[in-house]
Amino acid sequence: MRSIKQNESNNNHPYSDKIVHGNSLEIAETTTEKNLIESGSHALLVYNDMEAFREIYTQYSRALLPQNEVVVIGTQYESINDVKNTLRLSGVDVERYLNEGTLFVLDAQHGYQGADTSGTWKFALSLLSRAKKEGRQGVTWFGDPGSFFSFEKIEELMQYELSLPQKYKDSIKIVCSYHLRDFEKLTEAQQHTLFDHHSKSIVVE
């Protein structure tokens, strides 16, 4: 399974019933409206290009922010301003949600490659704690781990992923959002490990 594409033709693949495939519109819609990623999920999202990822986080933010959800977007390949502009152009009241503290757009590389890799996870937990106190619906975290590939730290990436729980008891969704070109750099065994460790895997075609 060097390439995810090979998965599609292999119905006997051990993860074939666990991986959801779809185009970006389908995935964005089912993620947002049909609760494809349940509360408490540690999900794996593999997106095939930036447009697909934009479609997903934009639709999700547009629908869930007004429902009192805290949304965090940890960006790797778009600047923070570009993400905010994309959200604005789709009709999200970015300034309002930033001021309310329910929308966060962060440089994922800064978090993952900073002094403490687990700092991002600690931050997510602190947001969850605050969300509970404020009566928020929950926290959703889209984090792009692309910087691990940039810095050629694959072992550290695997350690980090495996250090996170498969499922959470609380109202938090962690969506590890990999660009396909990065994900295909992983060995077959590493891909298997990640599919196995995440509670849900979604591949955008």
Add this chain to the structure above:
Amino acid sequence: MSGNNEDFYRNNSASSADVIISQDARHNNNGDKPQTRLLVVDDEPDIVHVLKLGLQQNGFLVDGFTNSEEALQSLKSNAESYCLVLSDVRMPGLTGIQLAKRVKEINPNVKVVLMTAFEIRDNEFSKVFPSTRVDGFVQKPIGIRELTNKILNITGVSEEEK
């Protein structure tokens, strides 16, 4: 094109200065001197399109790629023909820094300029890739005129030679 990219290349519209450069370049193109050939790499198609158009208007020959692996293949096939590689830093697959390293291995004479919309931290990659040398950094957003001047400075090509 998104508003971001329009902002990114806010100076790309045909300002009088750009037009003058473009006219000079066309004049030079009538001579025997080869044009400066650039390889532009960014995972955002809109950015590649705008950069390619703007730099071509300023007299450069430009090959644009949204896939850094494919850009590298092009460079391998035409190792002596490129003068400079202008690449985004953060790209999936092969990053700008990794591309720079490979480019220098193939042809050390090719200049490499990296561009990023994120804060440029000089030591960001030097700790991880200490042997990788790049010839310049560009902070997005940048206008085509400024970018052209930067490229001319780095390549040492004068306006007349371009």
